[in-house]
Amino acid sequence: MIKPPTILTRRSVFRAGTGLAVAAMGTPLLTPASALAEGVRQAGAEPLNGDGFYRFKIGDFQATVISDGYGQIPIRPILAMNASEAELAPVLKANFMQPVIQITNNILVVDTGRERILVDSGFGEKLGPSFGSFPGLEANLGRAGIAPESIDLVVTSHGHLDHIGGLVTKSGALAFPKAQFVFVDTEWNYWTGSRYESEVNSSPMPDGFKKGTIEAARDLPQIASRSRFVKQGGEITSGVHYIAAPGHSPSHATILFASGKEQLMHMGDIAHHPVTSLQRPNWSPIFDYDPAQAIKSRKSILNRVATDRVMAMGYHFPFPGIGHVVRREAAYHWEATPWIW
Numbered sequence: 448m449i450k451p452p453t454i455l456t457r458r459s460v461f462r463a464g465t466g467l468a469v470a471a472m473g474t475p476l477l478t479p480a481s482a483l484a485e486g487v488r489q490a491g492a493e494p495l496n497g498d499g500f501y502r503f504k505i506g507d508f509q510a511t512v513i514s515d516g517y518g519q520i521p522i523r524p525i526l527a528m529n530a531s532e533a534e535l536a537p538v539l540k541a542n543f544m545q546p547v548i549q550i551t552n553n554i555l556v557v558d559t560g561r562e563r564i565l566v567d568s569g570f571g572e573k574l575g576p577s578f579g580s581f582p583g584l585e586a587n588l589g590r591a592g593i594a595p596e597s598i599d600l601v602v603t604s605h606g607h608l609d610h611i612g613g614l615v616t617k618s619g620a621l622a623f624p625k626a627q628f629v630f631v632d633t634e635w636n637y638w639t640g641s642r643y644e645s646e647v648n649s650s651p652m653p654d655g656f657k658k659g660t661i662e663a664a665r666d667l668p669q670i671a672s673r674s675r676f677v678k679q680g681g682e683i684t685s686g687v688h689y690i691a692a693p694g695h696s697p698s699h700a701t702i703l704f705a706s707g708k709e710q711l712m713h714m715g716d717i718a719h720h721p722v723t724s725l726q727r728p729n730w731s732p733i734f735d736y737d738p739a740q741a742i743k744s745r746k747s748i749l750n751r752v753a754t755d756r757v758m759a760m761g762y763h764f765p766f767p768g769i770g771h772v773v774r775r776e777a778a779y780h781w782e783a784t785p786w787i788w
């Protein structure tokens with residue numbers, strides 16, 4: 448019997464070459480130029496499957512998921528810091544998964560008929576090489592025919608690098624020049640306050656991610672005068688609400704869109720992967736600020752969308768990340784929505 452390979456080679460990890468994966472594996476943050484060039488060529492030379500965007504409806508709302516690129520990460524410890532190798536191995540085998548997987552950022556754009564809303568802005572130019580670029584949010588918005596100037600509201604689920612990194616460009620310009628920005632008030636206060644820097648630096652996050660997160664938070668004062676602050680659970684605009692889901696960050700929130708009889712729960716980062724987060728909701732990603740609280744929020748949101756049979760979106764789930772959560776005994780299962788052409 449031929450055994451499937453379970454370990455990616457060092458080269459294949461390098462080929463994907465993100466600072467995130469490399470740093471997390473304890474390897475020096477050094478990517479050979481040839482491997483980097485190969486990664487860039489693979490990512491940029493040919494069109495992505497699906498051209499980097501996907502349209503669907505939420506009642507009368509027109510929604511589009513835009514890809515912000517991708518990168519490779521090792522499941523342990525990044526998505527399951529409290530799982531042992533012995534606990535992880537049978538889960539990977541049962542789900543035909545490798546120990547290093549590709550992960551994405553799915554950026555949601557919703558046209559309500561009154562305004563065009565973008566939820567979370569990806570890595571911007573703060574991590575790379577394939578996360579956030581080659582091609583990232585900006586290029587894929589263009590492919591979908593969505594001009595950055597046409598975004599009216601940018602809603603943020605929480606203040607981590609991969610969710611606010613795209614608000615301000617490298618040259619210091621606003622990426623969405625006509626938009627108003629919306630944050631949970633206490634989340635904004637944390638990321639513009641005096642505690643975040645030392646807390647990020649002493650967290651288990653990979654070094655490249657720590658640095659980028661601090662850089663991204665330093666951009667926030669620049670958009671303060673164009674920002675609006677909403678209470679946890681409050682209304683963002685008609686048909687769009689924050690739902691409190693703290694723990695991943697101090698005031699992390701999910702975002703519920705409702706139009707007619709349909710709803711979509713943008714789950715933010717209560718769940719990072721259909722297998723590790725849903726089948727094992729007690730596994731904690733290294734990014735969780737308060738892991739015990741994050742587990743409570745994960746189960747609460749998963750329970751809600753499973754019970755209410757609400758369409759859900761996973762920001763880091765395989766593109767486009769739209770589907771339904773089904774309860775399975777003490778855990779959950781992801782039913783991805785079939786791709787509609």
Ligand SMILES: [Zn+2]
Nearest residue numbers: 607609610716
């Ligand atoms: Zn995230």
